[in-house]
Amino acid sequence: MKQPTPFGICKASLSRWVFLTAGWIIVQSQETTVAPPIEPQEVTSPEPSISEGPEALPAAIVIEPMSADTLHLANGDVLSGRLEQYDYPGDTSWNRSDIQQAFAFDSQAVHQIRLGDRAKTTPKLSPSMTLQLSNGDQLSGIMESLDDTVLKLNTSFGGTLDLPADQVQWAVFHRQDQSYLYEGPSGLDGWTVGEVNTAQLDGGQWAYRNGSFYATKAASIARMVGMPDHMQLEFDLEWKGSLNIAVALYTDYLQPVSLAEKDSEPDFGGFYSLQLTSYAVNVLMVKQKEPLQYLGMTQTPVFRQGTKAHVDVRTNKADQSISLLVNGKLIKRWVDQGGFAGQGKGIRLVHQGQGSVRFSNLKIQGWDGRFESPPSNRVQSPNDLMTLRNGDKLVGRVGSATAEEITFMIGETPTQTPHNQIEKIEWGSVTDTLRPLRGGEARAHLLGGDHLTIQLRRIEGEHMHSSSPLYGDTTLQISHFERLDFVDAPTTTANGKQGAQP
Amino acid sequence: MLLMGIATSLQAQDATHHSTPAPEIIELTDGSTLHGKAHALSASQGLEWQHPLARHPVTFDLSHLARLRLHTVGRIEASRQPDCRFEFNNGDLIYGNLLSLKSNAVEFQTWFGGTMRSDRQALKRIAFLKTGYKVLYEGPNNIDEWQLGAGQNGWSYHDGKLKIQSRGVIGRDFQLKDSVNLTFDMRWDRPYQLSITLFTDTFNRFDYRQGSYIFFLSPQFVSFQRVQPGTGVLTLGQSRIETLNGRSEARFSIRAHRESSRFIVYINDEPAGRFRDNRGFVAQGKGISFSSQLSASSFELSNLLVTQWDGSDEAEGEIEPTPENDILSLVNQDRPKGTVVAIEDESIEFLLRKERAIRVPVERVKQIQFNSGTDIPSPPLAEPKTIRAHFAGGGSLSFDLISLDHDQLHGQSSTFGPMSFRSDSIRQIEFNLNHQALQKDEAADAIWNLQSKP
DSSP states (O other), X not given: OOOOOOOOOOOSOOTTOOXXXXXXXXXXXXXXXXXXXXXXXXXXXXXXXXXXXTTOOSSOOOOOOOOOEEEEETTSOEEEEEEEEEESSSEEEEEOTTXXXXXXXEGGGEEXXXXXXXXXXXXXXOOSEEEEETTSOEEEEEEEEEOSSEEEXXXXXXXXXXXXXXXXXXXXXXXXXXXXXXXXXXXXTTOEEEOOOOSSSOBOOOEEETTEEEESSBEEEEXXXXXXXXXXXXXXXXXXXXXXXXXXXXXXXXXXXBGGGGGGSSOOOOEEEEEEESSEEEEEEEOTTSOOEEOOOEEOSTTTSOSEEEEEEEEETTTTEEEEEETTEEEEEEEOTTOOOOOOSEEEEEEOSSSXXXXXXXXXXXXXXXXXXXXXXXXXXXSEEEEETTSOEEEEEEEEEOSSEEEEEETTEEEEEEGGGEEEEEOSSOOOOOOOOOTTEEEEEETTSOEEEEEEEEEETTEEEEEOTTTOSEEEEGGGEEEEESSOOSOOSTTXXXXXXX | OOSTTHHHHHHTTOTTSOSSOOOEEEEETTSOEEEEEEEEEETTTEEEEEOTTBSSXXXXXXXXXXXXXXXXXXXXXOSSOOOEEEEETTSOEEEEEEEEEOSSEEEEEETTTEEEEEEGGGEEEEEEOTTOOOEEEEEOOOSTTSEEOSSSOOOEEETTEEEESSOEEEEEEOOOOSXXXXXXXXXXXXXXXXXXXXXESOOSSOOTTSOEEEEEEOSSEEEEEEEETTTEEEEEEEXXXXXXXXXXXXXXXXXXXXXXXXXXXXXXXXXXXXXXXXTXXXXXXXXXXXXXXXXXXXXXXXXXXXXXXXXXOTTTTOOOOOSSOEEEEETTSOOOEEXXXXXXXXXXXXXXXXXXXXXXXXXXXXXXXXXXOSSOOOOOOOOTTEEEEEETTSOEEEEEEEEEOSSEEEEEETTTEEEEEEGGGEEEEEOSTTHHHHXXXXXXXXXXXXXXXX
16 A cells, blocks of 8 residues: 655654654664763763663563553543543543443543543545644645635544645645555554563553553563665654663574673664664664664754654665754764665664653655755745646646646646645645634644544544634534644643744 | 542541642552542542543543542551551551460551461561650651741652752751661652751741751762761761662662660661761750752652661571571570460460470560461452551551541451451552553553643
């Protein structure tokens, strides 16, 4: 199945970069031998390093997916269970196996509902585009048509939505000629869960739940994904407390490796360990019978300033480089002067024993070696800007569209361009209408990272009944959603803002 | 409405507490946490719980309950201060007064349960506390009972925890005199540096103009300093900590003893540092302050208990139990083996090496390690009705729950038989005693969510 290429990443101003996609991870323990930078006049303890554990289990451990929903209330209470019904105005009915009668909470007291796994009752479409509306909503689907007033977008979660054409700020067209080598996680199948269990670390395991891996203790999980020579690997990361993870790239070994005792570990091929901490990022070249080689640590506040980030890793075997982008911004490009050491095609994600980590939207695909261009159309511009995959930029007005092509007006001259030749369209004169959520409104987050703002009237069974000035009255499939926010989070990303630019 | 008013009745015992009762809290094995009020609790009916945001009460069965925090603030009320610590083979620990011990039974007095009796074989150890067991403080109960440092101060109080995410000083007067044992649970998200000043009268800042002792705690080190007016600050010792790598929580016990000028830090019941001030004990203050030194730190303190300390170091005096012999630990460091025949009238009838009967005054004995017997006690059953009650002032008992009402907690113990306690003496009740092991990583998302709570 063809999958789209995530839209632009390396924008000049990625301050609102968040929508996105993809990710994955890896790990390594005891790979962190670097003490974090010290705040002026403060003595900061060195980051404890985690051992990947010489006692790794030989076989994969199966952990059943967890399916509970989680309710967050206004007083800070958290309750697992199952959402039975939501009405606004009205009550939220919440049930558990250990209570005799369901809870009935005033829906005004509900701040967030994290949704557990649900069977998908509608097929998942392969979206052809992702677009952003003036209120910050981002949604993906297949464009069916566009005229002066309406953009019809066919979505997995809500069928065909009629979007007001004058509220679309940008659209990124997904490449249909390239599929993801991996997209998930969607469970533990295919992953090898290793156990980090040393005298110094309280070992745990990654757990899967509704599109995400969670780890609250030192843990390792790995799989073979057929990493190509030129690769783009993306994932979303959320953490609590200190961040200290390692992602092994191009590994041929699925069990955690104790770097301190790597030469006595079972045979494994060379790999790179990308280390992400609250203080710094680093890449370590790991080979048996050879000294560990640090390719260079870079101190960065990006993981200290927030609790979420979109991580984007680009590799190029030809020039022996590994590049790290966080929230669309290039943090560091490492070059291994000794030649590319990665000998496998797998990844391994290691929680190094500190803090809690949530890992989602992992996507791996081939990379053409090109970093995306920054947005170039000014919001106040009266013209629209269409960027083609060959680099051409057309200034004019978007006229109409069918499911196959866009009619773009250059002056009075219409040009038809097939979707697959378009990288992105930025509409002019569509200003932001961002505002905080109001009573009864919800920001509904889809699996995969999109989100939309709706007036949520009722949730019953698998359906969410909502209304919106942008979407009208809609019935959405709850199984495609990851969570519902009823109040704005104070800070949502490492750069503190929501939204993204193409 | 059976439990309504428990907290209220206890407020009157401590004028420093808020007039508004603290909400009770239940924690479930999946990480869920709910404030509210327990209306009823029994093994047969479960827990009836009223959440403040819910339309009606909900009844939980006991299968997923982990903990009920009652936030009681009852104090040890007894005509006689507890002078013994009783440890039992099943993990129970009680502070009380020994009434008698015979070949098959032990009888003692507790402030919360009156006279209690148990089978002698259930008893693991008795420690005789030279200066008694006096609780000076148990909390935290609210922020108002603490004095905050001036200016920007990151300390806050929530649900029985003092939290901080930056720098700041907080402290209070504990009426310290000649000794202290400060114990608390600490949980951290980031590297921390916590300094604890003992025997100070200045609670809102460092004060080098009066004598005090300062412990600096970090995940890697404990260091110990003396502050003496005119002399300045002198580091008296430092210990490296290896046990906290990769951990995010621990229980600390920090002890000071004027007469012996001894200082000890315990972490998770293991000694982490022993210090002595060879110049004698210089501090005169009555309070303790806590200071977070890092702006990027994030940690919380809970279950603070401040008691007097008799100077004994249980790790030094630890005796390996033997299957057949009881062992006395005497104040002169002798450790005779034999059989404790009886204890009555402040005297121990002891059959030395099981041959020669002698009498030993209780005042000459620090502790008795009873023989472990040949039968290895089985761990408590994991039935939901098996609970562990934690009492105000320290100590806990595990038993089968019968019911809890506004006056009494009723249960059935294999050690003590039927028993009832004052319900206002209980700070929290644990359920499903092995739920930590069950949970492990099977509820990572629940743990994740649990960590989100304020």
